[in-house]
Amino acid sequence: MRPERYADLGPMAESVIARGQGRSYGDAALNENGHVLITERVNRMLEFDEGSGILRAEAGITLAEILTVIVPKGWFLPVTPGTKFVSLGGCVAADVHGKNHHHDGSFGEHVIALELILSDGNRVKCSASEKPELFWATIGGMGLTGIIGEVTFKLIPIDIILMEVRHHAADNLEQLFKLMQDPDKDDRYTVAWIDSMAGGADLGRGIAMYGHHAMTEALPANFQSRIKLSRKRSVPFDFPSFALNSLSISAFNNRYFKKEGGRRYPFLSNYDAYFYPLDGIDQWNRMYGKRGFVQYQCVIPERSAFDGIKTVLEELSASHRPSFLAVLKRFGAQGRGMLSFPMPGWTLALDMPIRDEGLFALLDKLDEIVLQHGGRVYLAKDARLSAESFRAMYPRYGEWLKIKNAVDPDNRFSSSMSRRLRIGEE
Amino acid sequence: MSEAVLILGATSAIARATATAFAARGDSLYLASRDEEELQRIAADLRLRFGVEVHCGSFDAEATETHEAFFNSVVALMQDLSGVVLAFGYLGDQRAARDFKEGAKIISANFTGAASILSQCANHFESLHRGFIIGIASVAGDRGRQSNYVYGAAKGALSLYLQGLRNRLHASKVRVITIKPGFVDTAMTYGLPGMFLVASPQYIGERIVAALGRSSDVVYLPWFWRYIMLLIRLIPEPVFKRMKL
Numbered sequence: 035m036r037p038e039r040y041a042d043l044g045p046m047a048e049s050v051i052a053r054g055q056g057r058s059y060g061d062a063a064l065n066e067n068g069h070v071l072i073t074e075r076v077n078r079m080l081e082f083d084e085g086s087g088i089l090r091a092e093a094g095i096t097l098a099e100i101l102t103v104i105v106p107k108g109w110f111l112p113v114t115p116g117t118k119f120v121s122l123g124g125c126v127a128a129d130v131h132g133k134n135h136h137h138d139g140s141f142g143e144h145v146i147a148l149e150l151i152l153s154d155g156n157r158v159k160c161s162a163s164e165k166p167e168l169f170w171a172t173i174g175g176m177g178l179t180g181i182i183g184e185v186t187f188k189l190i191p192i193d194i195i196l197m198e199v200r201h202h203a204a205d206n207l208e209q210l211f212k213l214m215q216d217p218d219k220d221d222r223y224t225v226a227w228i229d230s231m232a233g234g235a236d237l238g239r240g241i242a243m244y245g246h247h248a249m250t251e252a253l254p255a256n257f258q259s260r261i262k263l264s265r266k267r268s269v270p271f272d273f274p275s276f277a278l279n280s281l282s283i284s285a286f287n288n289r290y291f292k293k294e295g296g297r298r299y300p301f302l303s304n305y306d307a308y309f310y311p312l313d314g315i316d317q318w319n320r321m322y323g324k325r326g327f328v329q330y331q332c333v334i335p336e337r338s339a340f341d342g343i344k345t346v347l348e349e350l351s352a353s354h355r356p357s358f359l360a361v362l363k364r365f366g367a368q369g370r371g372m373l374s375f376p377m378p379g380w381t382l383a384l385d386m387p388i389r390d391e392g393l394f395a396l397l398d399k400l401d402e403i404v405l406q407h408g409g410r411v412y413l414a415k416d417a418r419l420s421a422e423s424f425r426a427m428y429p430r431y432g433e434w435l436k437i438k439n440a441v442d443p444d445n446r447f448s449s450s451m452s453r454r455l456r457i458g459e460e
Numbered sequence: 461m462s463e464a465v466l467i468l469g470a471t472s473a474i475a476r477a478t479a480t481a482f483a484a485r486g487d488s489l490y491l492a493s494r495d496e497e498e499l500q501r502i503a504a505d506l507r508l509r510f511g512v513e514v515h516c517g518s519f520d521a522e523a524t525e526t527h528e529a530f531f532n533s534v535v536a537l538m539q540d541l542s543g544v545v546l547a548f549g550y551l552g553d554q555r556a557a558r559d560f561k562e563g564a565k566i567i568s569a570n571f572t573g574a575a576s577i578l579s580q581c582a583n584h585f586e587s588l589h590r591g592f593i594i595g596i597a598s599v600a601g602d603r604g605r606q607s608n609y610v611y612g613a614a615k616g617a618l619s620l621y622l623q624g625l626r627n628r629l630h631a632s633k634v635r636v637i638t639i640k641p642g643f644v645d646t647a648m649t650y651g652l653p654g655m656f657l658v659a660s661p662q663y664i665g666e667r668i669v670a671a672l673g674r675s676s677d678v679v680y681l682p683w684f685w686r687y688i689m690l691l692i693r694l695i696p697e698p699v700f701k702r703m704k705l
Contacts, residue, residue: 038473038647039498075473075647078505092501103509 054121207238469548
């Protein structure tokens with residue numbers, strides 16, 4: 035189904051899951067033997083207060099579309115994931131986070147109100163003060179409480195479109211943690227790239243990358259001449275599966291570590307290149323070949339974050355499975371979404387090509403480590419978590435289920451993911 | 461210079477894309493349709509994305525008795541109205557071939573209603589010696605086929621009507637353009653079997669606006685449909701009647 039009118043978002047007589055841009059990595063927006071409701075045509079901007087930065091739009095709109103309108107007016111997204119080709123509804127349903135979670139929280143914290151379309155076609159408005167339990171069940175609720183129709187949220191003001199960025203290299207995980215905990219170095223956006231191929235004494239070596247929205251004063255006088263507009267590149271075919279192997283990734287990582295690690299002095303970067311590096315390469319996922327890849331993202335609570343992340347990296351290193359990309363971020367205060375992923379602690383995201391079934395055994399092992407440390411796995415990126423692990427990782431599931439059952443007693447809003455996780459059952 | 465354009469049947473995907481292409485040029489718009497909630501949503505979106513003036517109002521193609529008053533109100537609001545895009549249409553159901561109730565609706569929505577509002581537009585622009593009328597017909601109107609000939613007949617009649625109007629208004633310097641889209645990726649075709657060479661509504665919308673800057677009177681979109689339909693029209697009737705199309 036792909037409605038073009040707002041009125042056609044409901045009612046629903048059979049199993050359905052909303053799908054925005056389909057950018058979640060797993061089965062969150064798939065629905066085997068059920069309906070998938072593609073929201074991409076219900077993507078209108080409805081209201082924008084240029085004074086306060088409050089925007090109301092239909093959930094099918096993409097962040098890219100929003101940015102083209104708000105950036106020239108001096109506003110920016112309060113939280114953005116690593117791609118702008120996601121829908122606004124998806125950002126709410128997965129309660130996405132960015133590199134600024136330790137300061138600004140997840141996307142849901144900036145949402146003022148939602149309009150939800152229930153299976154009987156009724157439209158329900160909710161917010162932190164109006165039907166708050168439905169609101170916080172929908173934020174991070176993976177689309178399982180209803181079709182998200184409209185989202186009202188608050189933007190942040192910016193001065194210019196550039197980011198001021200600094201890099202600091204760390205030779206191992208301990209140094210990297212120290213760097214990222216150092217309040218003098220910290221910035222609004224902080225993220226670390228980890229060389230996942232480095233093991234032994236070098237385990238966890240990486241580059242901490244700090245950034246904030248630049249102010250006009252930061253611009254050198256002759257800055258116009260320095261801005262490079264990058265051309266959009268594309269991966270025109272599936273790479274053969276051997277293209278990304280331990281050797282090629284090691285070589286790339288070594289080069290990247292040396293080149294990027296040395297950029298300690300602040301430099302300016304376009305917001306597009308800073309927030310959305312992979313968006314510049316069309317169909318980058320084809321680099322992983324036909325069998326594709328999985329992303330594994332977990333969070334480990336503050337108290338044992340270092341040990342937990344270290345153990346995960348050690349497992350990975352011992353498995354000799356190359357991870358093309360490993361990213362470490364800090365999470366701040368606990369959000370209010372009942373099934374939201376972020377919790378105070380540290381989060382590690384790994385991209386791993388699928389070679390054989392052994393990968394999934396490794397991921398099950400990683401789940402155990404994450405659980406031992408009281409952490410959890412990100413549903414938006416997940417394709418293989420077990421129903422038991424899900425319940426252990428998301429302790430507010432029972433509370434969430436009561437609200438789900440109240441608004442959707444027939445479990446019409448369901449997906450391949452919700453059946454895999456046996457959502458709907460106790 | 462920015463223009464003022466009336467779009468009739470403004471809530472379809474093709475109409476929305478056409479309105480977007482006009483708004484991107486900085487033109488002001490009057491959007492008309494039966495579905496007022498959708499109109500408000502589309503209008504708000506175009507205002508925010510392009511900073512242009514967008515009005516909207518209720519219009520029912522089949523309620524021909526309301527057309528004169530409707531058109532006068534549009535002209536009163538947009539005194540410098542420079543053109544009209546007729547974008548409404550109703551595909552209906554081929555059971556119309558056996559059930560005339562559905563057939564009558566297809567004919568009145570696609571042709572009778574169009575002829576009624578077009579006569580209002582034609583008289584207005586003729587007296588001003590300027591303006592344009594863009595009518596969205598269909599490749600389905602180029603040859604009758606058993607699978608959708610009621611719709612095809614209504615759209616074919618619209619094409620003939622536009623052709624005559626073009627002849628009449630040529631002397632008054634009013635441009636009349638017939639658009640014949642092939643398969644377009646809209647709610648009308650979504651999920652239907654047998655679709656091929658499907659164009660995006662964005663492409664169709666951009667080409668419709670671009671047609672104003674070109675000289676063609678009849679525009680097939682995408683262009684290759686002109687040749688596909690030429691071949692289909694060239695099939696001799698004794699052969700064609702045996703075919704399953």
